Amino acid sequence: MEDLSGPRLYSCFRCRNNVSRQDDIISKDFQSGNNRAFLFSHAMNIVEGPKEDRNLITGLHTVADVFCSDCGELLGWKYERAYEESQKYKEGKIILEKFKIIKDNW
Numbered sequence: 001m002e003d004l005s006g007p008r009l010y011s012c013f014r015c016r017n018n019v020s021r022q023d024d025i026i027s028k029d030f031q032s033g034n035n036r037a038f039l040f041s042h043a044m045n046i047v048e049g050p051k052e053d054r055n056l057i058t059g060l061h062t063v064a065d066v067f068c069s070d071c072g073e074l075l076g077w078k079y080e081r082a083y084e085e086s087q088k089y090k091e092g093k094i095i096l097e098k099f100k101i102i103k104d105n106w
Helices: 085-090
Strands: 009-012 018-021 025-032 035-040 046-056 059-068 074-082 094-097 101-104
Touching (some): 074 085
Antiparallel strands (some): 009 018, 046 059
């Protein structure tokens, strides 16, 4: 039976702007510094910052920070390029830090 309440969403913790859907989570096993983070296949209502190379836990990546389009809060980053073959699956995906997003419509 279809869920009549709509999709389960994640929103910016600061302004409650919807930023992704639960169905778009690829993994909940990511780290951002000392914090947990989720890898999403898609995000919405975000603005990307400039691309830059960063040495992350899994090696060198080209990333762009992502911000809430309503309040400008830094929420995570988007993987633009992975330099190691084993990390290529992350390209085009978005990391959202768990403490920067809240469940909405659950």
